[in-house]
Amino acid sequence: MGFKKSYEEINEKIRSGKAVVLTAEEVSAMALELSPSEIVKRVDVVTTGTFGAMCSSGAILNFGHTTPPMRMERMTLNGVPCHGGLAAVDTYLGATSENPENIRYGGANVIQDLIENKEVELEAWGKGTDCYPRKYIKTKISLETINEATLFNPRNAYQNYNVATNTTSKIKYTYMGTLLPGMKNANYSTAGELSPLLNDPEMRTIGIGTRIFLGGTVGYVVWPGTQFNTSKEKNEYGIPMSNAATIAVIGNLKEMNSNFLRAAYYEKYGVSLFVGIGIPIPMLDEDMAHRVSIRNEQIETSILDYGSAGSPYLGKTNYAELQSGEININGKKVRTAPVASLQKAREIADLLKKSIQSGKFELTCPVGMFPTGTSLKKLFETEGGEQ
Amino acid sequence: MKEITRRYVMKFPPQSADKALTYKLIKEYDIKFSILKAEVRPGHTGSLLLELEALPENMQKGIEYLEANSVVCEPLGKKIKFEAGKCINCGNCTGVCFTGALTMDREKWELNFDPELCVVCELCIAACPMNLFDSSFHEEEPEAILNN
Numbered sequence: 001m002g003f004k005k006s007y008e009e010i011n012e013k014i015r016s017g018k019a020v021v022l023t024a025e026e027v028s029a030m031a032l033e034l035s036p037s038e039i040v041k042r043v044d045v046v047t048t049g050t051f052g053a054m055c056s057s058g059a060i061l062n063f064g065h066t067t068p069p070m071r072m073e074r075m076t077l078n079g080v081p082c083h084g085g086l087a088a089v090d091t092y093l094g095a096t097s098e099n100p101e102n103i104r105y106g107g108a109n110v111i112q113d114l115i116e117n118k119e120v121e122l123e124a125w126g127k128g129t130d131c132y133p134r135k136y137i138k139t140k141i142s143l144e145t146i147n148e149a150t151l152f153n154p155r156n157a158y159q160n161y162n163v164a165t166n167t168t169s170k171i172k173y174t175y176m177g178t179l180l181p182g183m184k185n186a187n188y189s190t191a192g193e194l195s196p197l198l199n200d201p202e203m204r205t206i207g208i209g210t211r212i213f214l215g216g217t218v219g220y221v222v223w224p225g226t227q228f229n230t231s232k233e234k235n236e237y238g239i240p241m242s243n244a245a246t247i248a249v250i251g252n253l254k255e256m257n258s259n260f261l262r263a264a265y266y267e268k269y270g271v272s273l274f275v276g277i278g279i280p281i282p283m284l285d286e287d288m289a290h291r292v293s294i295r296n297e298q299i300e301t302s303i304l305d306y307g308s309a310g311s312p313y314l315g316k317t318n319y320a321e322l323q324s325g326e327i328n329i330n331g332k333k334v335r336t337a338p339v340a341s342l343q344k345a346r347e348i349a350d351l352l353k354k355s356i357q358s359g360k361f362e363l364t365c366p367v368g369m370f371p372t373g374t375s376l377k378k379l380f381e382t383e384g385g386e387q
Numbered sequence: 388m389k390e391i392t393r394r395y396v397m398k399f400p401p402q403s404a405d406k407a408l409t410y411k412l413i414k415e416y417d418i419k420f421s422i423l424k425a426e427v428r429p430g431h432t433g434s435l436l437l438e439l440e441a442l443p444e445n446m447q448k449g450i451e452y453l454e455a456n457s458v459v460c461e462p463l464g465k466k467i468k469f470e471a472g473k474c475i476n477c478g479n480c481t482g483v484c485f486t487g488a489l490t491m492d493r494e495k496w497e498l499n500f501d502p503e504l505c506v507v508c509e510l511c512i513a514a515c516p517m518n519l520f521d522s523s524f525h526e527e528e529p530e531a532i533l534n535n
Contacts, residue, residue, distance in 0.1 A: 177479045178514040265518060337491070338477065339479050
């Protein structure tokens with residue numbers, strides 16, 4: 001058995017300011033010279049980062065009670081519908097919920113307005129009950145005036161993602177950006193070797209309770225993300241070659257800022273939220289050192305035709321090629337563009353690194369691990385009808 | 388008098404191909420021009436994106452000469468405005484920018500915008516998820532200058 005380190009040993013080093021912390025890009029460069037057995041002895045923590053549009057995001061808010069009290073059954077924030085099925089004054093505001101009168105403004109924009117300390121108009125309706133007699137309210141709220149504001153994202157930080165192109169003769173507007181006709185461009189979103197879940201592909205250190213960087217503050221992984229899929233085909237380096245595992249994350253919205261949480265609008269698609277996530281990976285043993293040593297050219301992903309029904313598979317590529325600005329799809333040279341910010345992902349990995357180096361951020365051993373052998377179900381229509 | 392610079396999209400009908408139109412622009416009206424983009428196919432309408440530099444009077448006469456020869460001249464009076472301060476460097480706009488005005492610095496992964504290369508195709512306006520691009524007309528309309 002090779003060299004091993006425990007979470008407690010790593011945290012002891014963090015507390016005494018002696019922990020050696022590198023970003024995933026730095027350790028990948030180091031791995032060109034050093035073997036995993038040497039890396040695990042020299043490095044204690046590797047930080048990762050990502051900053052991309054993550055549609056499955058939202059906030060749990062508690063507005064506080066009015067006098068007389070009200071059971072808010074239907075409500076909007078700046079005209080954006082939010083969930084009315086959570087007791088009297090709790091709501092879940094989904095990032096992609098849109099104001100029907102202005103579809104460019106949605107839940108993500110309300111979240112950004114709140115963290116930028118702007119006032120937001122709450123309008124709510126209830127039927128009126130003996131204990132909650134009030135039927136209507138229109139008022140202004142802000143992060144300061146309400147009780148809890150918690151960011152809770154059911155599916156974030158996809159482990160790898162497809163490259164999107166468009167073989168048709170028409171321009172396509174997608175959540176992967178604007179895709180020009182005739183494969184004139186190909187868009188990718190993953191941060192490659194810096195991407196969190198690609199540095200721990202078997203999720204050995206990421207599980208329930210993992211402390212992370214989220215939206216500019218400390219957050220936690222609370223559950224496997226929805227559509228958590230461990231059955232995707234892996235390449236020779238153990239990397240799933242399309243979108244696989246995901247995480248559900250939580251954090252205090254009141255501590256977040258719009259440098260790392262930003263509303264977005266995709267033409268003819270809708271509203272989404274750019275979320276900044278950074279995950280520290282502890283160097284527990286040689287296997288983990290080997291995993292974080294992964295380089296862009298070893299991380300492969302699938303190219304899909306987002307222009308055609310069912311998004312047919314066109315081939316594979318890797319992140320070294322994608323980041324070079326041009327890939328080859330079946331003999332045709334195609335220009336590439338990122339749709340998630342590598343510059344911000346690096347900023348996050350660096351911030352997390354500094355925060356661990358200064359002893360402010362300790363690592364957590366997950367209190368529960370994620371499932372294995374999961375795959376996805378399709379939704380079938382049982383009532384017939386038109387396709 | 389000072390020379391002015393203007394960009395035009397010019398559509399040449401097939402029958403104009405045998406005339407030395409550009410020669411006359413230079414010789415008669417002293418118009419300097421650079422071709423920024425060209426789409427020419429024999430027997431079809433050809434399109435040129437030209438940047439012209441000339442004295443206002445010559446510019447007007449040159450355009451009138453071209454129009455008299457069935458060349459459609461559309462002034463490119465717009466320019467793209469970009470709110471750089473709010474940019475997150477995601478790269479979405481670079482995917483649609485076929486002239487290379489918007490590119491990623493592949494070391495720092497920051498966005499570079501070179502307005503000189505921009506042909507105001509406006510694809511970046513819809514492609515930017517932060518809504519940071521907008522097109523606007525020049526403060527002085529080219530028509531107003533030409534009519535002076």
